[in-house]
Amino acid sequence: GQSLEQPSEVTAVEGAIVQINCTYQTSGFYGLSWYQQHDGGAPTFLSYNALDGLEETGRFSSFLSRSDSYGYLLLQELQMKDSASYFCAAMDSNYQLIWGAGTKLIIKP
Amino acid sequence: DGGITQSPKYLFRKEGQNVTLSCEQNLNHDAMYWYRQDPGQGLRLIYYSQIVNDFQKGDIAEGYSVSREKKESFPLTVTSAQKNPTAFYLCASSLDRVGETQYFGPGTRLLVL
Numbered sequence: 001g002q003s004l005e006q007p008s009e010v011t012a013v014e015g016a017i018v019q020i021n022c023t024y025q026t027s028g029f030y031g032l033s034w035y036q037q038h039d040g041g042a043p044t045f046l047s048y049n050a051l052d053g054l055e056e057t058g059r060f061s062s063f064l065s066r067s068d069s070y071g072y073l074l075l076q077e078l079q080m081k082d083s084a085s086y087f088c089a090a091m092d093s094n095y096q097l098i099w100g101a102g103t104k105l106i107i108k109p
Numbered sequence: 110d111g112g113i114t115q116s117p118k119y120l121f122r123k124e125g126q127n128v129t130l131s132c133e134q135n136l137n138h139d140a141m142y143w144y145r146q147d148p149g150q151g152l153r154l155i156y157y158s159q160i161v162n163d164f165q166k167g168d169i170a171e172g173y174s175v176s177r178e179k180k181e182s183f184p185l186t187v188t189s190a191q192k193n194p195t196a197f198y199l200c201a202s203s204l205d206r207v208g209e210t211q212y213f214g215p216g217t218r219l220l221v222l
Contacts, residue, residue: 004151031209041216043152045212048209048210095207096208099151101151
């Protein structure tokens with residue numbers, strides 16, 4: 001079956017760096033997306049990795065290793081507004097996104 | 110402003126009733142999607158459409174139906190056959206069928222009375 005595994009919850013301190021890991025198993029794989037969702041809100045797109053390596057967008061970076069079926073989202077200089085759930089989603093051979101269950105990021109002052 | 114709108118924000122369904130959730134986009138996107146999200150879970154694909162007058166079942170299509178008569182609109186009907194419809198329903202769109210970047214509406218919360 002198709003599945004993505006990510007930690008259910010991560011806690012970090014304001015101003016610190018946190019890494020959210022994601023491993024995937026899909027039938028065909030085109031790339032890995034990351035989305036942010038605040039409580040009660042809709043997901044918003046953060047990044048997409050189709051190739052191995054690190055993609056940087058401001059305070060957020062995303063990494064992919066296709067050989068390890070693994071990726072991570074790195075958040076730097078954490079701010080309280082970054083408190084949210086973060087989802088990894090893998091694009092399968094039908095160009096559909098298969099979603100992980102999400103990681104709740106708790107930021108302490 | 111371009112975006113995706115969903116209505117209503119909250120919807121109550123009685124036993125045996127069909128209800129329809131609205132989704133409209135003015136982004137000129139070809140592809141549209143319906144997802145269901147249960148508390149503490151990820152998103153599960155119900156239906157998707159890559160072009161007008163065509164749509165495909167996702168992983169959990171049973172008890173749901175859709176139509177795509179216009180590019181801008183992709184309504185979802187939750188039928189009485191869906192026995193556990195209480196969830197957060199999210200509509201999304203992408204520029205084309207390669208939907209790695211999807212834009213979401215604000216969602217509809219469906220509750221069963």
